[in-house]
Amino acid sequence: MASRLRQPRTAGTYGRxxxxxxxxxxxxxxxxxxxxxxxxxxxxxxxxTALSDPVVTDALQxxxxxxxxxxxINTVFGVGISLLLVRYDFPGRGVLSALxxxxxxxxxxxxxLALLLxxxxxxxxxxxxxxxxxxxxxxxxxxxxxxxxxxxxxxVIREIVPVLHEIGTEQEQAATSLGAGPWQTFWRITLPSIKxxxxxxxxxxxxxALGEFGAVKIVSGNVAQQTQTATLVxxxxxxxxxxxxxxxxxxxxxxxxxxxxxxxxxLRPKDDTDGD
Amino acid sequence: xxVDSSSLAPGTARRRRARGTGAPLTRSSGIGLGIAxxxxxxxxxxxxxxxVIQSVDGGWTTFRETLTNPQTAAAxxxxxxxxxIVTVINVVMGTLIAWVLVRDEFWGKRLLEVVIDIPFALPTxxxxxxxxxxxxxxxxxxxxxxxxxxxxxxxLLFVTLPFxxxxxxxxxxxxxxDVEEAxxxxxxxxxxxxxxxxxxxxxxxxxxxxALSFARGISEYGSLVLLSGNLPLKxxxxxxxxxxxxxxxNEAAAASVATILxxxxxxxxxxxxxxxxWVARRG
Numbered sequence: 001m002a003s004r005l006r007q008p009r010t011a012g013t014y015g016r017x018x019x020x021x022x023x024x025x026x027x028x029x030x031x032x033x034x035x036x037x038x039x040x041x042x043x044x045x046x047x048x049t050a051l052s053d054p055v056v057t058d059a060l061q062x063x064x065x066x067x068x069x070x071x072x073i074n075t076v077f078g079v080g081i082s083l084l085l086v087r088y089d090f091p092g093r094g095v096l097s098a099l100x101x102x103x104x105x106x107x108x109x110x111x112x113l114a115l116l117l118x119x120x121x122x123x124x125x126x127x128x129x130x131x132x133x134x135x136x137x138x139x140x141x142x143x144x145x146x147x148x149x150x151x152x153x154x155x156v157i158r159e160i161v162p163v164l165h166e167i168g169t170e171q172e173q174a175a176t177s178l179g180a181g182p183w184q185t186f187w188r189i190t191l192p193s194i195k196x197x198x199x200x201x202x203x204x205x206x207x208x209a210l211g212e213f214g215a216v217k218i219v220s221g222n223v224a225q226q227t228q229t230a231t232l233v234x235x236x237x238x239x240x241x242x243x244x245x246x247x248x249x250x251x252x253x254x255x256x257x258x259x260x261x262x263x264x265x266x267l268r269p270k271d272d273t274d275g276d
Numbered sequence: 277x278x279v280d281s282s283s284l285a286p287g288t289a290r291r292r293r294a295r296g297t298g299a300p301l302t303r304s305s306g307i308g309l310g311i312a313x314x315x316x317x318x319x320x321x322x323x324x325x326x327x328v329i330q331s332v333d334g335g336w337t338t339f340r341e342t343l344t345n346p347q348t349a350a351a352x353x354x355x356x357x358x359x360x361i362v363t364v365i366n367v368v369m370g371t372l373i374a375w376v377l378v379r380d381e382f383w384g385k386r387l388l389e390v391v392i393d394i395p396f397a398l399p400t401x402x403x404x405x406x407x408x409x410x411x412x413x414x415x416x417x418x419x420x421x422x423x424x425x426x427x428x429x430x431x432l433l434f435v436t437l438p439f440x441x442x443x444x445x446x447x448x449x450x451x452x453x454d455v456e457e458a459x460x461x462x463x464x465x466x467x468x469x470x471x472x473x474x475x476x477x478x479x480x481x482x483x484x485x486x487a488l489s490f491a492r493g494i495s496e497y498g499s500l501v502l503l504s505g506n507l508p509l510k511x512x513x514x515x516x517x518x519x520x521x522x523x524x525x526n527e528a529a530a531a532s533v534a535t536i537l538x539x540x541x542x543x544x545x546x547x548x549x550x551x552x553x554w555v556a557r558r559g
Contacts, residue, residue, distance in 0.1 A: 016372060016376050017376055020372060020373050026410075030410055031406040031407050032398075034409035034410055035405060077312060077316075080311075081312045084309050084312065086298070087299060088301050088309075089298035089299065090300075093298075099316075099320075105545075106324070108495070109495075110327060110515075112522070113531065114327045115323050118322055118323040125322075146319060182304065211399025211401075211402070212399070213399060213400050213401045213498035214498050214519075231402070235401055253402055254397075254402050257398060258394060258398070261393055262390055
């Protein structure tokens with residue numbers, strides 16, 4: 001099966017190419033194209049109906065607010081923990097580095113359950129105490145932000161860590177020896193070197209945050225116009241036979257996610273990132 | 277381009293390099309570590325521990341009762357079987373796709389690179405809707421898998437598409453083709469080259485991709501909501517069982533199923549690592 005470099009193309013080359021294209025066409029390209037087609041079936045009617053429905057617009061607004069919060073938290077936490085993991089020695093570093101990936105293997109439903117057990121208003125471990133000081137987590141925006149931050153937590157870290165390893169510490173040490181403080185070194189040397197990995201991690205997190213469904217469904221309580229996010233609206237509209245609105249909302253969500261990915265793919269310089 | 281190995285593979289290269297030189301903690305970095313660990317514990321570790329604790333809280337009876345419930349047992353069986361089948365297909369198709377993307381050159385290849393990432397970027401509920409449009413009741417192909425076991429298979433196949441491709445691709449890019457040519461010039465057949473040279477080098481990456489794909493498969497929820505109909509004993513998966521238990525206020529049973537899912541994922545990762553080592557050594 002090895003088609004070696006600069007070898008004439010054999011029937012196998014074309015066969016494999018055809019198989020791959022057909023597989024991706026049937027699994028991804030055609031289905032996605034159909035959703036776009038269904039969204040615009042009656043011209044812009046579906047989009048207009050969806051965008052004039054307060055249930056949809058409120059949900060989109062909540063989704064954007066939650067996603068921005070979650071991504072901001074993950075970015076600050078991600079950069080901090082990546083620097084600590086790569087640049088410092090402390091007991092338990094290996095364990096922490098392994099645990100960071102945990103959220104990627106946990107079912108969104110389990111994430112929701114876990115957060116409910118910890119922060120549920122009546123019988124969660126911390127919930128009642130937090131409620132006493134006036135902070136409701138579960139079935140409110142903070143809970144939705146936490147669920148979203150949970151599921152997208154490793155994405156920024158996974159992008160930055162290999163690049164930090166790659167760039168080494170020489171420039172940072174040079175900056176320090178020339179009298180730069182830690183902040184100055186970070187802003188002038190470290191941040192510019194990890195810029196593209198960071199942007200890519202942020203975009204992946206954003207895509208994931210906008211699209212989270214299972215964890216949010218459990219933690220939010222799914223109350224229309226209050227704690228219902230855009231993905232929850234898609235489910236509700238579809239089940240209420242308002243399929244036009246469901247397709248339109250799906251289209252908007254998919255558009256943001258895919259557009260962000262494509263833009264970063266085009267922007268990102270190639271040699272800068274293949275860190276490992 | 278796009279989701280590279282580092283974003284999907286549970287760091288192979290990264291972990292290897294993680295040991296080594298590092299400065300001891302300074303005062304400010306120590307405080308930073310403290311804050312980061314507190315947040316990580318509050319968000320991830322403590323809640324997940326509570327799930328495990330909850331599942332064994334009432335002794336083993338809740339655990340055993342939950343598992344012997346026929347509906348739950350059927351859901352777990354369906355989830356694990358379908359995730360296994362999908363993982364096997366991903367190992368074959370994912371490696372093939374990575375191969376074509378790296379070694380072949382044709383018009384539209386860049387587009388395929390973006391297509392691979394779509395299942396990762398698309399919200400899961402939208403993924404379900406997307407599949408429903410081609411394989412649902414109004415299918416232009418006349419294939420309707422909605423509310424059958426095949427819908428679970430299809431949804432898992434869709435959402436796990438990028439994992440093997442994105443872990444194998446970078447390794448394949450760096451693979452030294454001189455070795456393959458040397459093997460061929462020494463009389464190795466294409467099959468021998470594949471088995472003795474290429475597969476052993478790809479084994480760790482394929483394994484990492486397969487583990488991610490399996491873990492994602494058994495935990496999938498969103499894409500199945502609209503597609504599978506969640507029929508008890510037929511198309512209901514483990515995540516849906518957990519949700520039903522939560523909605524009925526039976527958190528202990530929900531936690532039991534969740535713990536089993538965590539254990540299955542862990543077992544799969546360990547098993548795959550063993551297989552990967554074996555393949556790499558044999559080659």
